[in-house]
Amino acid sequence: MQKHLKIDTSQKVTPLGDLYGIFFEDLNHAADGGLYAELVQNRSFEFDPIDNKAYHGLTAWEKLEKKGAKVTLEVEDKAPINSRNPHYLTVTAKAIGDGAGFMNLGFNTGIPLEKAKIYQFSCYSKTETAVEKPVVIKLTGAEGQVLAEGSLQPENNGWRKYECTLTATATDYSGRLVIEMQETGKYYFDMISLFPADVYKGRKNGLRADIAELLADCKPKFMRFPGGCLVHDGSLDSEDRDSLYRWKNTLGPVEERPSRRNNWGYNQTLGLGYFEYFQFCEDIGAKPLPVLPGGYDPHHQRMVPIEELGPWIQEALDLIEFANGDKETEWGKIRAELGHEEPFHLEYLGIGNEEIGEPFFERYTYFHKAIREKYPDIKLINSSGPFAAGKEYERGWTSARENGSDLVDEHYYQSPEWFLANYHRYDTFKAEDPKVFLGEYASWGNTYYNALAEAAFMTGLEKNAHAVGLACYAPLLCNTDYVNWRPDMIWFNNHEVFGTANYYVQKLFMTNQGDYLLKTTGENFAESVTAEENRPLSGKLIISAAVNTEVNCREIIFEDMTTGEIKKAQGAALKEGEQLELFDTKLSHYRLKFIGEKKSGTRGFEISFGYENRENRAIWELGGWQNQDCLVSSMVKGRGSCLTQSFFVVENNREYQLELEVKGRKIKTYIDGVLMNETEDKLPILKELYYTASVDNNGDYIVKMVNVKENPITFTLTLEGQEKTDLRGSRYMMSGYGLDDMNSFEEPKKISPVQEAVVLSNGTGEITLPGHSIVVLRLSKDDR
Template sequence: MKSVQPTLTIHTQDRGQELGDLFGIFFEDLNHAADGGLYAELVRNRSFEFDPIDRAEYHALTAWEKIERGGGKAEIAVEDGFPLNPRNPHYVVIDIQSEGDGVGIMNLGFNSGIPVKRGETYLFSVYARREASFDEPVVVTIEGTDGSVHGEATIMVQSSEWTKYEAKLTAIDTDFSSRLVMVTKGKGKFYLDMVSLFPEKTFLNRPNGMREDIAALIADLKPKFMRFPGGCLIHDGSLNPDDRDSMYRWKNTLGDLAQRPARRNNWSYNQTLGLGYYEYFLFCEDIGAKPIPILPAGYNPHHKLIVPINELQPWIDDAFDLIEFANGDPSTEWGGIRTKLGHPEPFGLEYIGIGNEEVGEPFFERYAYFHKAIKEKYPDIQIINSSGPFAAGSEYDRGWKSARENKSDFVDEHYYQTPEWFLANYHRYDDFKAEDPKVFLGEYASWGNTYYNALVEAAFMTGLEKNAHAVGLACYAPMLCNVDYINWKPDMIWFNNHEVYGTANYYVQKLFMHHQGDQLLPIEANGFEEKQEIKAKPINGAFALGTDRCSFRFWDMKVVNNDTGETRELHGGSSAELSDTDEDRLNGTSIQTLELGESDWSNYTLSLKAQRMSGPKGFNLYFGKRDANNQLYWDFGGWQNQDSALCSSVNGRTSVLTQSIFNVESDKQYELTLEVSGRRIRAYIDNVLINDTEDKLPVIEPLYYSASYERSTGDVIVKVINVQENSVGAEIALTDLQQTSLTVEVYEMSGHALDDENTFESPERVSPKQKEFRTEGSGFQYDFPKHSITVFRVK
């Protein structure tokens, strides 16, 4: 019997679901994404506001050093008695003891130093005043670590009042490890604040602008939207907007740079807020991305800080004012403020998010007030609700319940998982209902920046496209990482102080953004081999316990075969203690893990009793353990002692399968039960079911694919991903086309080892190749290489 030719049939005239603003980007200031990154300021700690509240080792002179030349002597201090601005109170005082050849101060910049390129101009500015010697120049230089001068300018500080001075320096050498130096002679005290150095060439030459190379790489993506400014930094802070460690309050980020307060960033560094809301809106406009700002809702889930309901109105007013700032006529209060900043035209805000991956009833109680008020005043604004940081569980369900009850426009889903999880959950959104709120997949990534990660993400993204009835917005996260200040990885774009590159994941995102299309087209697969289903392995193997910074005791540990009733005692039937406190570590008695035994059963119940003697969180119960990199575990009292989660580790990478809120109390005895049946897992605390999930295994499709129509060009776009170890040949058939011949542009990523990554040395090692061909008729044959990502644009 003749085999059927494998065929992908695209119905080109059967226009379906709108794809809208599906693929965009997410900016969060972590990994020094803003200061020392996208924000082009080259001076670190420019206003002497670094503080231990930001990071334990920070102080007001972090990144600064005293300069004494040719016998000069000076004392340097930081004061706040006569500030330039009360919101930015600190400034440096250089007390000249002996002038010598000059005394002053030097800034070390970010990374290896301040990068300058030969022939390029840099804009220096400073607020300064001095007590005496008004005729003595202040010499401003960009210097190498060997003292060589790369650029020089002179300013005259001729007032005892704060005055802004500006100068231009043109570099005569290229040096990525320079220093900014300010030196003067004379006598008396010399005061400095807001010391700044910007490249004259910023992105689109905007003042106070973006670093050109990073911004250009972002702009090249052509994202439909940008979500900003976070992230957990939205809600992690105090409730008072004037506090140094307040929640992120957008109004603090507007106006004169000198009066924007410094802020503790919850990723353990300082935020200058030089990149503020006005700059975010401008950047969105510059790159053609719709802005999606995210606001706090008066609840900090990290530290349980809660605004009383009767005090919530000012927070709601902040949302009103933001919408007016973005969209209001210049005659309105906040539209007028935008106009004074230089932008009389509205920014055209369409979306607003309330909260970031929130958990806990206090948030959802408050969300309802925001939603009702915003919809009444601004009915056309689309509001985004939250569903927590995990792909399933009680908080995820709570978020969706809130969204349905309030008729939210979107629900923000977040998950970072293994590549295997993404393949196993390819059909995640198939059964979501079109009448429900739409999904905003606001943060997602597989763990890694290899080609394999990008390949799997591309396969998953075709599923997002095909489920456009349910998924409205999606953005990979995080976007930016400075290699010398890593808080989190993977990341889409990596940079140092003078270089930048896009990862393999970046190029997948770029392909999908450039070739998204406007409407889905039906696509059918016929004649392909069956899906490659991995045989459902039982979850069996070793059992173990582990803890971190806690002390626990365990007893009555046993496992029962649910099929036969056979019972085995674990740990030899004896009780056990695990201790990993600081005191234990100091005296060398720390015990972090404890092996309990193993089983080859596939249907069993494990039970034990546990009690915490000391410590801030809980412990892990490992099961189905093959080795340290391949196992499942129950995270009992995880993160900030807020979770009960079931997790799966594959090749050293972990997926949180489901999560519920739970808090472990010291000295309380807990009865814990874990039921495993096939791939189904249930966890009980004191006989109450708290977690229920299935650890799905990947089912490999013969090909992953989607098709769309683009209105502006009339092009038909077809994406095909082959994750298999072998090539797959297929006929691409396009129905109902009038042309007798076709021009087909092809963008393909293939021929890469699965562990290939881009680097500074090879920034485009993993990136698409482009070609074009013509074909007679309304179809063509194509051989999809193993591990390939292919995009056809049929002209």
């Protein structure tokens, strides 16, 4: 039978709103050493072991002594330029000779310098006594060759800011910033800074242009910031070095912004702060979507007492006033004084980041009520935790429904197979419920296969715009020399940047979103599973101890739930890395029961089942991350998917009756007779064609189509209502790649869309999609 895809151009089904955006979090050195264009690492000598055990005040700095010169470097705090950045560098230079000074190593291989490019140097400095000869500022190459030179004349009458402009005479991506004294004496330095002149939009304290332009090219509808886990991990005291992320600390002159611990294991200068975030959103046409802590640190279970929540709630109200208030208001005036008199038009605000546990949701209610009363038009975003399903996920949705949250922030990182198996995830979500904000999602990997699976899943997001309001891939950026997390959408070093295959899918969908979903009907397209229908989770059963843990297991019973046959196994004491292999079953319905006890350690048990090998199995984990989870996950080709989670703490020296029941691909777990998890490890059911269609406010028709299968597919495409019209426009196609292919610095656009002109005569035509392809058609009546 002939395959036919019909698009009814007369039926606008659902507004697509602000569906596709981006999410920025400072991990993988995404800000310092990344989007934030500062080239000096540790510019204010505030690096500290609290950031990273290897850090100290002189991290990334080295002294420079030539031909008998003697230099001593000390980090002091007796007379700082301000109390918020108390440390500064004292340089004692003796026997000057041909060069006495110090240098900064920058990030990655060094400071990237390009021939004829201009660099803006600045610092605060003073001397102990008057000196006649200036301090020399140099940019040097990897071998020490001088590529640019300037000077400053420090004075001994207190801290003063000095600036000079340097122009590089050659290209070297392993450069150094060198500061040399020409006269014996004691010198003081702080806030030593170097920016390229060609920052994005030419803004002071600006952003690295090549990375910013890749983001701007996506034309995102919104940008979520500043995180992520760094929002809610830290001390509750805003003055503490390791505090939760507090937005007011990020405003004002950069030298007055306190240095802070970044919870991803490095230092965060806050040079890229809330004003810069709002400004960047405006520059790229994205709506700002800030996320604030909710008075709760789930990483360490620190919480603000309910009766002390007032200042935290006021902080949220002040942020809205900062963004939207006129310049006569307290915080609107501060925004205007920073250089932006007009409001930033904030519409969305998130409270909390993937929190679980009752303490957060109890506190969320207070934030929600206060913000709703004062600013009823602000769309408030609740949390559902970092898992795609389970009791904590449902707790978040219950809170959102009870409070009337506008959106619920869902996060999940899963295998490509999970995304294909869950294409219909949002089909049954109700339009009257809060909408989904898919605030973090990605399949594990940056291959073309990952991008292909994500594209198919995204057509499902679009089709369910009644339920899904916002979505953004995560993480966004990664410095290739400072990797905390992978996969990532964009990779960079100190002078190069490339978008992954995932980036080009996201860009395709963002730049071709459309404003209204159109009714779309597919005829005679087939579906198929990737393996035999309902293949049961049979295979080996294995008990093992989790990381840093010792456990005992005994009274092990395995039951065939169909025949009632029972087998028993000998128990064992297990340490990390040890496992007890029990049974290898081909049954489709079975139960495993045993008594488990954790003797010591930080986590608990892992029970593997449906075990083919370590990279292909299902896992029941008790006492997962920080001993908080009871979860069931699935591993496919080494890529994990959490299927469901409940909150559970495994206590030491306590026996638990543990029970796992598997029926086909349905899974139940029990602890002491209480049902803890219930889920299904779905197999992907591959559609012959994934598709969606929309129209924008200019009248352009947009058709997105994904073929995840190996073979090409041919069908007729008809735009009903346009039968007497020739539609002209562009076809953007990604195809012809190996499933394991990836982009790289050497081949940054190996996987990227190819654009061709296309005509659809009389609103209809035959379409052939190659195997493993992604195609977007953008058509209009007047060939815009």
